[in-house]
């Protein structure tokens with residue numbers, strides 16, 4: 001291609017794009033519309049955590065720090081044995097190391113970790129990117145609700161087990177007309 005022809009082609013591309021509407025989002029004045037399941041930040045539901053350590057062991061970046069102690073609870077019934085349970089003291093995630101792979105959320109057997117689409121937690125000090133358990137718990141408010149169950153599906157076995165333990169019968173699922 002000759003120099004003159006190449007110049008004309010370049011000018012044509014420039015002029016064509018000059019008349020087009022910009023697709024650039026003017027963040028932070030215009031917030032992006034993200035899918036609800038975006039991987040923004042990890043939220044912790046502390047009540048669900050049994051300190052099983054699976055998430056910390058499987059994290060490929062070693063950026064989950066957990067500490068706990070054992071407490072003894074009185075027996076559930078008179079004459080029973082005392083129960084020992086783990087109490088969570090520390091649960092930190094260092095988001096300066098996190099790869100957002102989601103492994104910790106997938107391996108947690110007790111649904112204690114969830115994705116939140118919130119992403120605005122940049123810091124000027126890298127140490128502030130380590131979120132402690134109270135900050136991770138606060139993110140729970142931003143976790144979208146799970147998708148609705150299929151109306152024709154059998155009730156989840158967890159609900160059936162809970163109903164059985166409470167001595168109630170689970171009503172059959174309502175079918176769509």
Ligand code: SF4
Nearest residue numbers: 059098099101102104
């Ligand atoms: S998302 Fe991946 S890298 Fe980040 S804390 Fe979880 S397991 Fe670790």
Ligand code: SF4
Nearest residue numbers: 049050052053055108
């Ligand atoms: S895998 Fe879940 S229950 Fe186990 S320590 Fe991690 S958050 Fe807690």
